[in-house]
Amino acid sequence: MQNRPMIALPKTAALAPMAGVTDRAFREICREFHAAYVVSEMASAKGMTYANRRTGELLELSEAERPAGVQLFGSDPQVMAQGAKLAMAHQPDVIDINMGCPAPKVAGNGGGSALMRDPKLAGEIMRAVVQAVPVPVTVKIRKGWDDSHVNAVEIAKIAEDAGISAITVHGRTRAQMYAPGVDLEIIAAVKEAVSIPVIGNGDVDSVESAIHMYEQTGCDLVMVGRGALGSPWLFEDLHLWFTQGRRLPPLTLPQRMEVMLRQIQRAIQYKGEYTAMREARKHAGWYLKGMRGAAALRAQAGTLKTFDDLRRLADRAIQENPGA
Numbered sequence: 001m002q003n004r005p006m007i008a009l010p011k012t013a014a015l016a017p018m019a020g021v022t023d024r025a026f027r028e029i030c031r032e033f034h035a036a037y038v039v040s041e042m043a044s045a046k047g048m049t050y051a052n053r054r055t056g057e058l059l060e061l062s063e064a065e066r067p068a069g070v071q072l073f074g075s076d077p078q079v080m081a082q083g084a085k086l087a088m089a090h091q092p093d094v095i096d097i098n099m100g101c102p103a104p105k106v107a108g109n110g111g112g113s114a115l116m117r118d119p120k121l122a123g124e125i126m127r128a129v130v131q132a133v134p135v136p137v138t139v140k141i142r143k144g145w146d147d148s149h150v151n152a153v154e155i156a157k158i159a160e161d162a163g164i165s166a167i168t169v170h171g172r173t174r175a176q177m178y179a180p181g182v183d184l185e186i187i188a189a190v191k192e193a194v195s196i197p198v199i200g201n202g203d204v205d206s207v208e209s210a211i212h213m214y215e216q217t218g219c220d221l222v223m224v225g226r227g228a229l230g231s232p233w234l235f236e237d238l239h240l241w242f243t244q245g246r247r248l249p250p251l252t253l254p255q256r257m258e259v260m261l262r263q264i265q266r267a268i269q270y271k272g273e274y275t276a277m278r279e280a281r282k283h284a285g286w287y288l289k290g291m292r293g294a295a296a297l298r299a300q301a302g303t304l305k306t307f308d309d310l311r312r313l314a315d316r317a318i319q320e321n322p323g324a
Contacts, residue, residue, distance in 0.1 A: 004136045006166040006197050007067050007093050009221055012036045013210055013238040016168075016201055016225035017071045017096065017140070019103070023058075023279070025267035027065045029259065030232045034239035036221065038068050042098045042106075045074035045083025059090045069094030069138065073101060075110030077124040081132035088133055094165075097129055097139040099155070102174045113174035116145050119158055126162035136165035140201070143186045146175035156190045156198075168199040168223055178226070187217040199223050205234070207241045230286025232259065253291065253324035257314035260287040264310055277304050284313060293320045 015022060015030045017039035027038040040059055047055030059070045070092040074080045084095050099122060101112030108114070115122040130137045139159050144150035156167050169190050171182035182202030191198040200219035204210050205227030213222050228234050233256075237248040251259075264283065267276035284301035288294050297320075300313055318324075 003160065003163050003196055004130075004165050006136050006138070007037075009036045009067065010239075010243065011214075011221060012242045013204065013235055014199065014221055014223045015039065015228060015235070016223045017042055017069075017098070018225055019101070020279070021229065021282075023267065024060060024062060024065065024270050025263050025276075026232070026283075027068065028062060028266060029263045030228060030235055031065045033233050033236040035224075035228075035232075035235040036239075038065050039094075039096050040068070040070045040092075042071045042073045042101060043083075043087075045072045045080045046076075048072070048083035048086045049079060059087055059092070061090050061092060067093040069096045071096040071098050071140070072129075073098035073106055073111040074125075075115065075121070077121070077128035080125050081128040084129045084132045084137075088135070092135060094135055095129060095133055095137045096168075097126060097137065100140045100142045100168075100170050100174075102142070102177050107174065113142050113145065116142060116151060116155060116174065117149065119151065119154055122155055123158040123162050126159055126164055130163035137163070138166045138168065138199075139164050140168040140170065142170045143173045143176075143183055146173050149173075150186065152186050153189050153193045156194050160194045160196050164196065166197040166199060166220075167194065168201050169219075171200070171202040184213060184216040187213070187219055191218045191220075197221065201225065203227070207237055207247065210238055210242075230260075230283065230289055231256075232263075253318055253321050256287060257318060260284065261310060261314060265307065268307060273306060277306060277310070280304055280310060284310065288313075288317060291317060291321050291324060293317075 014037040015035045043055045043058040061068050070087050099115045106112035143152050169187045187200045197220040199221045200213045200217050201223040204222050204224045210222050264280045285298045288297045
């Protein structure tokens, strides 16, 4: 099958899809800091076919975050194809298929990383989605299911044959979840095995780790996940380094708190204060990480109910960390 070309992206860094984290507000903030590309939280293809309102909201894209993809998960080729067709209502630049999620509620139902155990079904899903939509289709996979079933290269070859436009490889098995360190050799092996673009994912949290992944794997782009939590300006640092050879000066604590407030204010605009502030509790914890009195500040973050609560938390953090 002819592979559609992947959208053109600068060789800097993209934002990985993360359930419950990479909502529209966070994606827009990351794009403002020059993330090359962003992907939505994963959405259920089955939920799309049932016209589930919550599922549809996960896929809403704004012009401010483009280029942007939407990610779908599921285990039935026809349902995935139908979900992809429905997702086109949001005009995504890319449709991404999740074959890497290790969560029991996803993998336990045959989706996400469980598809790594069934290469034939994985191929059928990819082919069905590619045939269903007019935009590039990508897939995000893991190293394999466990150390006895490392088959990222096999799945990547099937993906290329199915018409997939690019492959993201998280260099851990499903059994490893998010530890120990990422295996760069498997990403390099996938890059060597296919001719379509390969995106490396796992443990990129600095310019140095991004350089290391590029050099060790030969990948076409790196994707940042947990490294951007509470520090979306990491993308600006990466952008400046890879495009101009210079670094972003460290942000002051007031500047960091301003970014946090801006992100959550935007989330309130999109979701309403009740929902946004409960989701803001974890984001605030990430923004507060590493500063003096962080434990007490995070405890306060866990009680946030209003935007005024968040303002008071930011003020307290600044007062307790003078000069930071």
